[in-house]
Amino acid sequence: MAKLAINGGEPIRTKPFPTWPQLDPADIEAFESIYNSRRWGVGGTKVPEFAEQFATFQGAKYGVCVNSGTTALYVALKAAGVGPGDEVITTAYTFQATIVAILMTHAVPVFVDTAPDSFLIDATKVEDAITNKTKVILPVHIAGYPADLDTLVEIADKNDIKLIEDCAQAHGAEWRGKGVGSWGDFGCFSFQTSKNLCAGEGGIILTNDRELYERTWSIHNCGRTPPDAEFGNIEPFGTNFRMTEWQAAILLSRLTRLEAEANYRHMNMRWLDGWFGEIPGIKVTPLDPRATRGGCHGYKAILDSEEFEGISRNTFINAMRAEGIPLGYWYNTPMYRAAFLSSHLFGCDNDYNDVHCAETEKICQSGLALSQNVLLGNEEDMEDIIKSAAKIRRNVGELIERNT
Ligand SMILES: *Cc1c(COP(=O)(O)O)cnc(C)c1O
Numbered sequence: 001m002a003k004l005a006i007n008g009g010e011p012i013r014t015k016p017f018p019t020w021p022q023l024d025p026a027d028i029e030a031f032e033s034i035y036n037s038r039r040w041g042v043g044g045t046k047v048p049e050f051a052e053q054f055a056t057f058q059g060a061k062y063g064v065c066v067n068s069g070t071t072a073l074y075v076a077l078k079a080a081g082v083g084p085g086d087e088v089i090t091t092a093y094t095f096q097a098t099i100v101a102i103l104m105t106h107a108v109p110v111f112v113d114t115a116p117d118s119f120l121i122d123a124t125k126v127e128d129a130i131t132n133k134t135k136v137i138l139p140v141h142i143a144g145y146p147a148d149l150d151t152l153v154e155i156a157d158k159n160d161i162k163l164i165e166d167c168a169q170a171h172g173a174e175w176r177g178k179g180v181g182s183w184g185d186f187g188c189f190s191f192q193t194s195k196n197l198c199a200g201e202g203g204i205i206l207t208n209d210r211e212l213y214e215r216t217w218s219i220h221n222c223g224r225t226p227p228d229a230e231f232g233n234i235e236p237f238g239t240n241f242r243m244t245e246w247q248a249a250i251l252l253s254r255l256t257r258l259e260a261e262a263n264y265r266h267m268n269m270r271w272l273d274g275w276f277g278e279i280p281g282i283k284v285t286p287l288d289p290r291a292t293r294g295g296c297h298g299y300k301a302i303l304d305s306e307e308f309e310g311i312s313r314n315t316f317i318n319a320m321r322a323e324g325i326p327l328g329y330w331y332n333t334p335m336y337r338a339a340f341l342s343s344h345l346f347g348c349d350n351d352y353n354d355v356h357c358a359e360t361e362k363i364c365q366s367g368l369a370l371s372q373n374v375l376l377g378n379e380e381d382m383e384d385i386i387k388s389a390a391k392i393r394r395n396v397g398e399l400i401e402r403n404t
């Protein structure tokens with residue numbers, strides 16, 4: 001009988017990994033208190049309270065809660081003054097919402113390659129992409145791995161353009177001891193169900209700048225002036241992107257557990273890096289040494305097919321799944337190939353057919369990912385992941401025949 005589970009052998013594990021979202025009775029109390037208060041939306045206290053607590057948690061001064069991560073990005077771009085024809089420098093290895101938010105302002109996404117063997121924008125290539133139309137640099141801290149914030153902040157300052165961090169996957173991530181989302185002019189987070197801090201839907205924009213805070217607040221709330229305004233009614237344009245009290249109450253409750261969860265996932269990520277690093281053909285992609293904590297929205301690594309006896313990514317993933325490990329990958333198409341781009345560019349005839357980011361294309365083909373709930377597993381769970389990869393490596397001959 002074949003040894004590998006994919007060939008009919010015994011799988012390493014049949015137990016599920018921790019589910020998400022994790023439940024806690026404290027959340028129900030929070031929810032009930034909102035119900036009984038009759039203040040379910042405007043006029044409640046939980047939204048401003050959460051905005052302040054989460055901003056503090058990430059090391060920023062101000063927070064404006066909104067209804068999604070996508071709208072957080074859109075509002076930040078608007079508050080940064082981005083409009084038709086402006087250019088926004090970003091990465092093609094991201095969730096489509098990053099790009100859609102740019103298109104919603106009628107601006108033009110400009111794609112910079114990812115750094116070699118990383119899933120993150122190559123900060124050393126950003127300056128070459130700056131033109132007189134560039135308004136914003138928009139890096140994405142994919143899976144909670146922070147992009148090179150030192151270099152990005154320096155470039156943004158030097159060229160007088162705004163830096164907006166897409167932190168939708170990076171709750172709790174830290175760069176040199178300080179939270180992501182507090183380094184740029186704006187940090188945008190999502191609280192959609194899959195994210196590491198979640199309430200079904202929701203988002204927040206962080207900033208350290210009083211005037212930008214007021215502009216952001218106004219845009220998210222129908223052009224109104226914030227109750228604690230110092231500058232006054234600076235941006236009459238706005239619409240309704242408000243968060244409800246239900247969401248803020250759940251988020252406040254869950255925020256009390258985020259620090260411990262972030263540290264726990266971080267510990268498991270380090271542990272997996274150590275052991276995966278011993279398996280020929282698996283390339284680990286550790287945090288930048290300046291990133292003092294990963295947001296760990298997922299665990300990331302690379303399959304080096306050549307070093308793994310020519311096994312394709314799909315074959316490896318299927319073999320891991322057969323062993324009981326929910327391995328996958330995230331993005332397999334660079335965003336400059338998104339079909340919606342050409343029909344959503346206004347007043348410019350950018351042709352993305354000629355855009356090629358070699359490293360991004362490589363990572364789209366070779367990236368591996370485990371989702372964040374897996375990183376909440378115990379020691380035995382982590383061992384099963386490594387045992388499965390090691391077993392596949394030992395018996396790779398069985399796979400070569402069925403490789404596709
Ligand atoms: C989830 C996500 C978003 C969008 O957040 P929503 O709350 O789903 O709108 C934006 N960018 C990235 C990188 C994301 O992962």
